[in-house]
Amino acid sequence: xxxxxxxDLRERVVAYVLSGQSRHAAARAFGVSESSAIRWVRRHQxxxxxxxxxxxxxxxxxxxxxxxxxxxxLKQKPDLTLHMLLRELKEQRSVDVCCDTLWRxxxxxxxxxxxxxxxx
Numbered sequence: 646x647x648x649x650x651x652x653d654l655r656e657r658v659v660a661y662v663l664s665g666q667s668r669h670a671a672a673r674a675f676g677v678s679e680s681s682a683i684r685w686v687r688r689h690q691x692x693x694x695x696x697x698x699x700x701x702x703x704x705x706x707x708x709x710x711x712x713x714x715x716x717x718x719l720k721q722k723p724d725l726t727l728h729m730l731l732r733e734l735k736e737q738r739s740v741d742v743c744c745d746t747l748w749r750x751x752x753x754x755x756x757x758x759x760x761x762x763x764x765x
Contacts, residue, residue, distance in 0.1 A: 649697035649700065650677065650681070650697070652695070652696050652697070654675060654677070655685045655695040655696070655697075656695060657675060658671045658672070658675050658677065658681075658682050658685055658686070658695075659685055659686055659689045659695050661674060661675070662682070662686050663686075668682045668683045668686055669682070671686075707742060707746055707750070708740070708742065708746065708747065708750040711734065711738060711740055712750075712754070714738060715730070715734070715750075715751070715754075716754065716756075718730065718733065719751075719756060727744060727747060727748060727751075728744065730747065731744060731747055734747070
């Protein structure tokens with residue numbers, strides 16, 4: 646993943662635009678894309694800063710409140726597939742997450758869904 650532009654560069658582009666120059670001229674002068682200059686100025690106008698937002702990461706705590714229910718449900722019915730568990734989570738608990746989020750959460754809990762003879 647590429648790195649964000651420095652805050653110093655962002656602030657210089659914004660200052661250039663606030664001094665009366667266009668966003669497109671600022672982009673050319675500082676060697677950044679026009680869309681970046683436009684976004685940075687817009688962010689500065691809305692939030693008061695042109696700093697980059699936090700990047701990446703997954704949210705391991707998204708399902709932490711459902712941990713007891715999930716573990717109990719898998720203990721109750723160990724042959725549930727990941728997609729069946731997702732459907733139950735959405736219908737019964739009103740929690741809508743993607744399959745990868747549930748997979749990563751269960752993996753952290755030490756639960757896997759590999760096919761094996763016990764499950765067949």
